[in-house]
Amino acid sequence: MWFSIxxxxxxxxxxxxxxxxxPEQIVESLTLELPTRRSSRTIIAPQRYSLSLHYLLFxxxxxxxxxxxxxxxxxxxKWELAMEDEIKSVQKNKTWxxxxxxxxxxxxxxxxxxxxxxxxxxxxxxxxxxxxxGFQQRQGIxxxxxxxxxxxxxxxxxxxxxxxxxxxxxxxLDVKTAFLHGDLEEEIFxxxxxxxxxxxxxxxxxxxxxxxxxxxxxxxxxxxxxNEFMRNSGFHICKEDHCCYMKKYVNNYIILALYVDDMLIVxxxxxxxxxxxxxxxxxxxxxxxxxxxxILGMRISRDRYGGILNLSQENYIEKLLSRFNVGNAKxxxxxxxxxxxxxxxxxxxxxxxxxxxxxxxxxxxxxxxVCYGLHQT
Amino acid sequence: MYVMVCxxxxxxxxxxxxxRFLSNLGKEHWEGVKWILRYLKSTSNMHLYFKRSNxxxxxxxxxxxxxxxxxxxxxxxxxxxxxxxxxxxxxxxQGRVSISTTExxxxxxxxxTKEMIWLKNLLKELGKGQDESPLFSDSQxxxxxxxNPILYSRCKHIELKYHFIRNLINDK
Numbered sequence: 001m002w003f004s005i006x007x008x009x010x011x012x013x014x015x016x017x018x019x020x021x022x023p024e025q026i027v028e029s030l031t032l033e034l035p036t037r038r039s040s041r042t043i044i045a046p047q048r049y050s051l052s053l054h055y056l057l058f059x060x061x062x063x064x065x066x067x068x069x070x071x072x073x074x075x076x077x078k079w080e081l082a083m084e085d086e087i088k089s090v091q092k093n094k095t096w097x098x099x100x101x102x103x104x105x106x107x108x109x110x111x112x113x114x115x116x117x118x119x120x121x122x123x124x125x126x127x128x129x130x131x132x133x134g135f136q137q138r139q140g141i142x143x144x145x146x147x148x149x150x151x152x153x154x155x156x157x158x159x160x161x162x163x164x165x166x167x168x169x170x171x172x173l174d175v176k177t178a179f180l181h182g183d184l185e186e187e188i189f190x191x192x193x194x195x196x197x198x199x200x201x202x203x204x205x206x207x208x209x210x211x212x213x214x215x216x217x218x219x220x221x222x223x224x225x226x227n228e229f230m231r232n233s234g235f236h237i238c239k240e241d242h243c244c245y246m247k248k249y250v251n252n253y254i255i256l257a258l259y260v261d262d263m264l265i266v267x268x269x270x271x272x273x274x275x276x277x278x279x280x281x282x283x284x285x286x287x288x289x290x291x292x293x294x295i296l297g298m299r300i301s302r303d304r305y306g307g308i309l310n311l312s313q314e315n316y317i318e319k320l321l322s323r324f325n326v327g328n329a330k331x332x333x334x335x336x337x338x339x340x341x342x343x344x345x346x347x348x349x350x351x352x353x354x355x356x357x358x359x360x361x362x363x364x365x366x367x368x369x370v371c372y373g374l375h376q377t
Numbered sequence: 378m379y380v381m382v383c384x385x386x387x388x389x390x391x392x393x394x395x396x397r398f399l400s401n402l403g404k405e406h407w408e409g410v411k412w413i414l415r416y417l418k419s420t421s422n423m424h425l426y427f428k429r430s431n432x433x434x435x436x437x438x439x440x441x442x443x444x445x446x447x448x449x450x451x452x453x454x455x456x457x458x459x460x461x462x463x464x465x466x467x468x469x470x471q472g473r474v475s476i477s478t479t480e481x482x483x484x485x486x487x488x489x490t491k492e493m494i495w496l497k498n499l500l501k502e503l504g505k506g507q508d509e510s511p512l513f514s515d516s517q518x519x520x521x522x523x524x525n526p527i528l529y530s531r532c533k534h535i536e537l538k539y540h541f542i543r544n545l546i547n548d549k
Contacts, residue, residue: 066519155499157425157464162505164427165460242501253504298384311426313384321418331419332412335391340393343446347401354401 067194081126091327096206109133132214143216149223151257166307172292175261182211182221304333386466393468430460436508440485451481455489482519487539
């Protein structure tokens with residue numbers, strides 16, 4: 001207290017000497033609130049940092065990255081409709097029920113993934129999918145075992161050579177929403193999806209009964225269900241590869257190879273194949289692709305009269321080459337030159353070199369990833 | 378890599394050689410990668426060709442001697458054809474250093490045999506059992522070694538696991 005009085009007095013004396021008369025007013029305002037050195041201009045963030053513009057720059061083809069962004073866009077109504085569609089189909093599947101969260105239970109988060117699909121006629125289709133954040137799962141608690149139903153390449157080639165040798169039918173089927181068919185064994189809790197929280201029950205969580213995309217055990221559960229179905233319909237599993245099924249009839253047979261949700265069906269009798277198709281589509285939501293034209297990025301072209309079947313990856317190779325910009329490069333006639341002898345001592349020795357090469361190989365591997373991704377879609 | 382796995386049995390050896398140095402790539406290695414890409418460019422329309430046939434399985438195995446300059450290990454290579462079309466292939470650095478070509482080829486044969494057993498079982502299950510599936514090797518000495526259960530002085534050190542091919546030949 002005494003200090004402030006002292007300060008006041010000093011100021012008073014100083015100001016008196018400076019301004020002469022009537023200094024009291026000024027001193028009062030000075031002691032009550034000292035103005036900060038700040039401009040009086042109202043501050044507006046520049047537009048280039050605004051959220052909507054920011055995202056527009058980063059996402060291509062107008063696909064929003066997450067919920068908040070989808071709601072910001074001009075086409076938010078369409079995205080909302082797409083999300084409602086997804087929620088409806090999930091609810092129809094009785095995927096979850098709302099429960100109270102018990103102590104110690106792990107709650108997994110989810111997110112929306114948006115995709116724009118262009119149809120053949122040029123119209124755009126808005127698709128939204130609810131995806132679990134599977135990386136939050138802990139082994140032994142949220143999942144015990146994983147497995148992916150991928151048939152070996154060799155088996156595909158063996159099957160194709162049988163097809164060509166005996167001139168069999170080769171049909172391809174695709175399971176829609178394959179992962180959603182599996183039942184869950186573990187207790188898994190999920191936060192309510194964004195934008196679709198039930199009013200008045202915001203504190204509840206969803207207890208999952210069925211699979212959702214992104215769960216680690218999704219594939220295994222799907223395979224289990226499919227396996228059970230195949231066993232019931234009289235097929236037996238090959239011991240050599242568990243994704244290959246076979247059923248024998250009196251004088252012919254059907255072979256089925258499963259690659260996650262794609263399947264190849266081979267048989268001599270079309271009626272039997274149709275019957276299997278029908279059975280499958282009664283149990284799962286199927287898409288009949290007719291005679292197989294493309295599997296795993298490999299193009300199948302057939303000449304049934306000539307008994308010839310070609311398996312080519314030309315498109316994929318061309319895509320790969322254009323990624324690496326090999327378009328105008330000189331061509332070679334051998335896979336590797338005989339003068340090229342590689343050894344460890346040719347590896348980068350100095351740090352500078354290493355940095356440079358790591359950049360090159362980084363680009364290379366990234367591009368490869370991209371190619372692989374492209375091929376997968 | 379994916380191309381190699383699916384439809385191109387002609388590049389795995391080249392890809393395998395270059396892949397050994399992926400952890401620390403040098404300029405020469407990168408040249409090799411570019412070479413492979415250029416080769417792919419000239420041969421992008423090559424494909425696997427399946428035709429009407431009698432579905433016989435044949436195997437071809439080969440090996441080099443000390444092709445890997447660092448560890449001086451040999452490389453196994455084998456190819457399986459079913460009715461004339463290649464269906465399975467592999468090029469792999471052997472896990473051990475071989476002293477002679479005979480030994481390297483012998484190891485390659487036994488590697489190929491493992492795959493052969495699997496393929497034969499598969500074909501049997503698919504109703505295309507094979508009575509006889511010849512395995513070809515380009516080394517007479519390795520073939521003799523597989524057929525005769527004699528202990529030669531120069532082959533004393535060949536590990537037991539590679540001798541299972543003798544067993545298989547006797548079974549036939």
